[in-house]
Amino acid sequence: MLLLTHSLPELQSITRDLKSKYGPLVSLSIGSHPSVFIGSHSLTHQVLIQNGTTFSDRPEIYPLRAISTASYGPIWRTFRHNLTSNFLRPSNVKSYSCARKYALGVMISRLQKQQQQQEQAVGTIKVIDHIYLAILRLSVLMCFGEKLDDSGLNDMASVHDVVGPPPPIVVDHEPELVITEEKLQKIPYLKAVILEGLRRHPPGHLVLPHRVTKEVELQGYKTPKGATINFMVAEMGWDPDVWDEPMEFKPERFLLNDGSGVGFDVGGSKGIKMMPFGAGRRICPGADLALLHLEYFVANLIWYFHWSVADGYVVDLAEQVKFKVVMKNPLETKIISRTKGQPIDQ
Ligand code: HEM
Secondary structure, three states, X not given: OEOOOOOHHHHHHHHHHHHHHHOOEEEEEEOOEEEEEEOOHHHHHHHHHHOOOOOOEOOOOOOOOOOOXXXXXXXXXXXXXXXXXXXXXXXXXXXXXXXXXXXXXXXXHHHHHHHHHHXXXXXXXXXXXXXXXXXXXXXXXXXXXXXXXXXXXHHOHHHHHHHOOOOEOXXXXXXXXXXXXXXXXXXXXXXXXXXXXXXXXXXXXXXXOEEOOXXXXXXXXXXXOOOEEEEEHHHHHOOOOOOOOOOOOOHHHHEOOOOOOEOOOOOOOOOOOOOOOOOHHHOOOOHHHHHHHHHHHHHHHHHHEEEEEOXXXXXXXXXXXXXXXXXXXXXXXXXXXXXXXXXXXX
């Protein structure tokens, strides 16, 4: 089959149809490049975890060969080693705590100012799809969007249990008090919300394309050397054979039975149920940092503000595929500062 489209939604709808007719392994040809789409959890595990060396190359379609686009070989290994053993080393990530706190202070100050201005102008506060870190954009808004009408996230009872009463107001971008990285460990429900956001609305519906380095047989289909292999991340997270009520937003599914923690292996080494960060040798090296930031900013933004839907606005979680998946219709929220005292002009 020759597929004459580069539109991801169209591609997804075609692969979804084909998958329902012919099973989880669907092979398409895009131009002259044979291209395979895998939506099966077990096959993905077999391919990326058990046969990683054969499936970790990238197709030569990128003009720039950086870490994410480099061929699987010594140059990629050097890039990856530099990144993981320096910038992303756990001790370094911990040492960026001051920068995280500063970024949070800027965010809170802006939101407080916006709240004050909008209260004066129209008596209501609208924050229009404007959370300031790109990494947070989709997941936070999706989480808020899904849970806004539910007391679960705003109350996030465990956040308040862990950190106590409302914080003091923020002056000069410097929060006196924040929910620290260490305290986040005591809020398993928060981690579950973030994971559920990434399952239900993964920022990428496909991982970056992989390339197979020798001819292989995949579930009886001969796949030639050089074929591009794509993994259907969103489909895997929504598979009713693996997830109970997959289209529902239910963070509890990630909690241990007694609610004391989260029992989920993001890397999928023993089995893949979802893979928002990919899996195997090319798995996103920033996954831990991303999860930490999502938890940190969500927890603190909930501690500092009460979030609800703007008057007359109906939450619409339709997605739009840009570089990453974003909300088609930006979220409009009303925020009320929980801080003691009034926000001041800055
Ligand atoms: C919610 C946030 C993020 C998501 C969902 C995400 C997801 C992904 C995915 C799906 C891949 C492709 C995996 C594959 O090809 O199999 C990837 C690769 C990559 N990500 Fe992330 N990522 C996130 C944040 C970050 C952050 C914060 C960093 C760096 C600080 C980062 C750095 C990278 C790099 C360097 C690669 C290429 C890895 C390689 O090819 O070896 N990502 N990411």
